[in-house]
Amino acid sequence: MSYRIWYSTESFADYIIAHTALRDRVCVKKRMYESDANNARNFHTMPDHIKKILYLDAPDLIVEKDTEPLFSVEVSTEAGTGHNAFQRFARLAASVENNVPAFYIYPEAAIITRQGAAPKWDRLNPLIFKALEDVMSIYRIPALLYYFPSDHRSHPEAATSPNSRRKGLRFDANRDFAGSPDSTDTEMQAMFQAINETIQAVEQHGVIDGRNRLLGKRVLLDRRSLMQQEYAAKGGTLDMSPLTATIRVPTSYLLNALSAYEGGGYAVGELLRSRPETIIYKVDAAFRGDPYPGARAAIDYLLCREGRSFEERRYNLVMAWGNVVVDEALETVSVASTKASIQDFVSAVQASEGKNLLTKDHSSIPDHEIPRYYMQVRYGSMFSKVKHIRVYAYFADAILFTDGALWRDA
């Protein structure tokens, strides 16, 4: 049986192969190209089923068997406070939305040294566990978190950590796996066991049936329970970032705000009107990407989603770039900002579009660009826009700026 391992770092691919049942299988390693936006030369050569997992953002590793993706793995070494815990969330969502189990390795805490202060452990925002639980409940596909090995529990005083130079994290001693988590740690051993269960299930029942059975497997079931316990034990509530940056308003307020763009026979379409209430995610910052795309995705699962597609939401999901002013008298909302303009969004789209081939004459397209041209004919600029634009456009029913708005009709 042949497995293909798509990787962004070869060390991590070697690490997963060496520590799981994959070591006894025939494996072919292939480098993964993340998007047409950041690798126009190679992205179009990726198989179509892998492109679909990459459409929002790329995980660190995807394992497939006979052209069916089996699971993805994402590794982070960042301190997961506040919004940061969700920075990679869109990658997990893209994997699970394609029915591909996702394993997420994230430090329980990482040492941060701020100027003029003693080093301290910055702890993971426990709301990540609730977001992953909600994703699993909706898709019935595993989205499991394992702690990146660290000295957090053995050395609560950050200054005493023997790995303080490496944020208190413990990396594998084998240089062939440079940058990978310590494989002897119990968390990594637990993840290897879950990966082995996944491989066994798909070899026994076929890829699709095997993946669907995974959440009933004891090893994965126990992990899911442990994540729920961690959410409670670490004081997780819905009153944490990024949910503290959201407000809920009657949808009529949103529609009144958007009525400024109606007229000449045009009226805002049925999708927004179909939901009585709207969640607005407020970002009072200059228009940009991380950590907001991932936080945006997480808010969808934490507050809005009731089904597998964005159409199945209890509440509209709106992003506002600025402070949201709710006018109860006029029953409307407005956005105040000196930092972000709708032109920032439009300029980012234009910059991506400038690299596309669709407006070129045949004579000006080099032969080696023809497959990329043909991909764009099929998918338009789906893979060609920068990540944050792709994620915002996918998850937000509307985006409000102080000087303009974007919205879906259906």
Add this chain to the structure above:
Amino acid sequence: MAGRMTEEQVTKALLHWLEEHGWEILCFDFPQSGTGVCLQPDEPVPGSKNRAMIIPDIVAWKAGAVVFFENKSRFSLADLVKVHSLRTANRYIRGIQALLNGYQVCDIHYGIGLFRSAKDLAKAMENRQMADFILSVETDREVHKDYDPKGLFR
């Protein structure tokens, strides 16, 4: 392993080689590894806090000597310029001091590691005066000390 080595493979081969020769690895980085240590300039650069930030590809220590590596799959003049700037401009003193905290340091040396091909090596050697050392790596992980006038890797 066949063909040109990636930057990741060059860096891992150098890590192995340095450790075999008694060097202690203080930090390392290669694309997508997320393992590097960021050095901010002593004087902030207007506009962006990360614009002038650097992440060394390898920092290693041995008996009071410290070596900083910039590694590439192929020769990069920009890397040599960066190395030269580190040697001469002293813009990252505070970050480097923090990184080397606890180590007895006599000298710091800056150089490059690259995949060994005749063409790339020739270009690197033409510009060798910009670095303290140049090491190249073959696909079988053999490391060559192409330029080591101070005898750092004897």
